[in-house]
Amino acid sequence: MMVRTVSLAGCLFCLRPAVVQAGMPTVSLDLTQIAQLRLQSISFFLMVLLLSAFILKLCWNLLAKDFSKLPRISYKGALGVSVLWGLMFLFVLTMISGARELLTPGAWEKTGRTYQLVEDPSPDVAESAESGASVDERRRKLGELRSALFMHVATHQGKFPDKADETTFADEFWLQPGPLQVKYGYVSGAKKADPPVPLAFEQAIYGDDQQLILFTDGAIKVLPTPKAQDVLHGK
Incomplete structure (x- = not known):
């Protein structure tokens, strides 16, 4: 009886369902995206190198x-010749790149992994760069003109000059900052009014789409060029 019980228990134990794990463990490399791209590039060029050596051997x-x-060549020899040719071409291209930089310094700029010719600025951009001045400097220079104009008002019965060439102060006050020696514009016949109206303004030569305008109340405003033109034309 005991033997039958033990045998039955053994059969039931062997027949019970169980989770079985099989197979070999795998090892995976958790690479970043950049590392994966580099590995793919290396694999591609390695495959091209091996294939080139095989084609060279056949030819x-x-x-x-x-x-x-002409002696016959083995695959190992063809592989060595392919590597040697690759190094030779790399050396030649490096020499060409160095000579190009020496002969035309500053003519190339790096864009990603390649180099491109630096585009020459257009005449308008070049002129704007030459006549460039900061907004603070332009405001300060227009402030000097404001002081000169209001000094004229104080000595001429509270009236602004009818024309720019009728002022009694030096002509240098009319020059905008920059090497172009451009004169400020002047609104002839301007009078103190409420609301204030434009009195003097700078010419749009700086290429930043901004103009400074001096008003009859002494305020200096920085306006976009289209809006400044509307203000100067009374719109």
Whole structure:
């Protein structure tokens, strides 16, 4: 009886369902995206190198059949020749790049992994760069003109000059900052009024789409060029 019980228990234990794990463990490398791209690039160029060596071996040995003095080449030799040619071309391209930089310094700029010619600025951009001045400097210079104009008002019965050439102060006050020696514009016949109206303004030569305008109340405003034109034309 005991033997039957033990045998039955053993059969039931062997027949019970169980989770079985099989297979070999795998090892995976958790690479970043940049590392994966680099690995793919290396694999691609390695495959191209091996394939080039194989094609070189076939072509070389094919020619060796027609030219008896030409020795046959093994795959290892073809692989060495391919690597040597690659290094030679890399050296030549490096020399060309260095000579190009020496002959035309500053003419190339790096864009990503390649180099491109630096585009010459257009005449308008070049002129704007030459006549460039900061907004603070332009405001300060227009402030000097404001002081001169209000000094004129104080000595001429509270009236602004009818024309720019009728002022009694030096002409240098009319020059905008920058090497172009451009004069400020002046609104002839301007009078103190409420609301204030434009009195003097700078010419749009700085290429930043901004103009400074001096008003009859002494305020200096920085306006976009289209809006400044509307203000100067009374719109």
